[in-house]
Amino acid sequence: MKYETKEKEGIVIITPKGKMTAGPDLEKLHDKIKELVRIGARRMVIDLGEVELMDSRGLGILVAALTSLKNVGGELKLSRITNKIQSLLVITHLSTVFKTFSSADEALKSFKAGS
Amino acid sequence: MRVAAAEENGVVVFAPKAVVMGGEESSELHEKVRESVKVRKYRMVVDLSGVEWMNSRGLGFLIAALSTASAAGGRLRLAEVSPKVRQLLGIVGLIASFEIYPTVEEAVGSFGNPSSDGRKRNPE
Numbered sequence: 197m198k199y200e201t202k203e204k205e206g207i208v209i210i211t212p213k214g215k216m217t218a219g220p221d222l223e224k225l226h227d228k229i230k231e232l233v234r235i236g237a238r239r240m241v242i243d244l245g246e247v248e249l250m251d252s253r254g255l256g257i258l259v260a261a262l263t264s265l266k267n268v269g270g271e272l273k274l275s276r277i278t279n280k281i282q283s284l285l286v287i288t289h290l291s292t293v294f295k296t297f298s299s300a301d302e303a304l305k306s307f308k309a310g311s
Numbered sequence: 312m313r314v315a316a317a318e319e320n321g322v323v324v325f326a327p328k329a330v331v332m333g334g335e336e337s338s339e340l341h342e343k344v345r346e347s348v349k350v351r352k353y354r355m356v357v358d359l360s361g362v363e364w365m366n367s368r369g370l371g372f373l374i375a376a377l378s379t380a381s382a383a384g385g386r387l388r389l390a391e392v393s394p395k396v397r398q399l400l401g402i403v404g405l406i407a408s409f410e411i412y413p414t415v416e417e418a419v420g421s422f423g424n425p426s427s428d429g430r431k432r433n434p435e
């Protein structure tokens with residue numbers, strides 16, 4: 197798994213690509229997110245449209261990112277979640293935990309609108 | 312071993328040994344849940360009596376464990392959740408994602424009849 201990070205008007209957008217499954221790459225992504233929060237990131241979008249596969253640990257990283265942000269009064273939004281990821285969220289009763297958007301732009305807009 | 316495992320009445324009870332959960336014991340908990348599902352033990356309780364607090368990593372692994380159990384049609388329930396952990400689950404919005412019981416005994420008892428394997432035949 198690789199990922200891209202960019203920043204738009206104070207909002208960090210992370211786009212993981214490939215397989216978001218257990219392994220060192222996933223831990224690196226988690227470390228990166230923690231580092232971003234440590235240096236002051238408070239609003240983040242994880243754009244999942246290029247994730248081919250997500251396992252339980254990938255889901256765990258999303259919750260870890262959400263936890264890191266909520267602990268400092270920040271917020272995480274998800275965009276472009278695939279049907280498979282949606283079913284994973286449903287069976288774990290997590291579908292209401294994340295705010296999800298059809299695109300990263302829509303997620304950005306919602307931050308600006310203050311919702 | 313950082314996570315003790317015992318079986319009570321057909322229910323596997325895992326007890327992570329860490330005051331602050333977020334180290335090796337949290338990945339070990341997920342691994343043990345995977346092993347349990349592999350040997351068709353689908354009823355699980357995580358006894359958090361020894362855990363005062365958990366960090367984002369610990370909570371991430373707890374969700375991974377929940378996800379592994381649920382995806383296999385199993386059930387993972389929590390017992391003895393400390394006020395600080397409960398508060399964290401509240402902040403993150405995860406209270407409703409877990410079935411939480413005051414004691415291990417109640418969590419184990421909540422599964423009912425020990426003769427079935429506890430697997431949901433039609434996972435949501």
